[in-house]
Amino acid sequence: MxxxxxxxxxxxxxxxxxxxxxxxxFSALFSSIVPFSIFPLISLVLSVYCLHHHYHDxxxxxxxxxxxxxxxxxxxxxxxxxxxxxxxxxxxxFVPAILVVVLVFWIGRRLKTVRKLNQxxxx
Numbered sequence: 001m002x003x004x005x006x007x008x009x010x011x012x013x014x015x016x017x018x019x020x021x022x023x024x025x026f027s028a029l030f031s032s033i034v035p036f037s038i039f040p041l042i043s044l045v046l047s048v049y050c051l052h053h054h055y056h057d058x059x060x061x062x063x064x065x066x067x068x069x070x071x072x073x074x075x076x077x078x079x080x081x082x083x084x085x086x087x088x089x090x091x092x093x094f095v096p097a098i099l100v101v102v103l104v105f106w107i108g109r110r111l112k113t114v115r116k117l118n119q120x121x122x123x
Contacts, residue, residue, distance in 0.1 A: 015068045016075040025044050033087050
């Protein structure tokens, strides 16, 4: 019976949310342009807490930590691009948007190879 590695997409999603919320928390606390909100801080605490428990409960497949780091970076860049669209005074969103597209394609390609390697290892 072939089973999917536990928590593979959950780890990526939690890392993405942690990246979004850490950039949102930083912007809410230290940027005068972005209005203050407590929700990015709550999101940051909950996502880091869930990632911590997820890390202790399950072993990551080989090659997966780089995907989790890339997903975290993707969250940082997505939030930066969105904030720059909403508040154009901060600057252009061209570089973050291009980096987001490149990173999404890299994550997709890498995820496909990691899944293929894990399937070959199970056979």
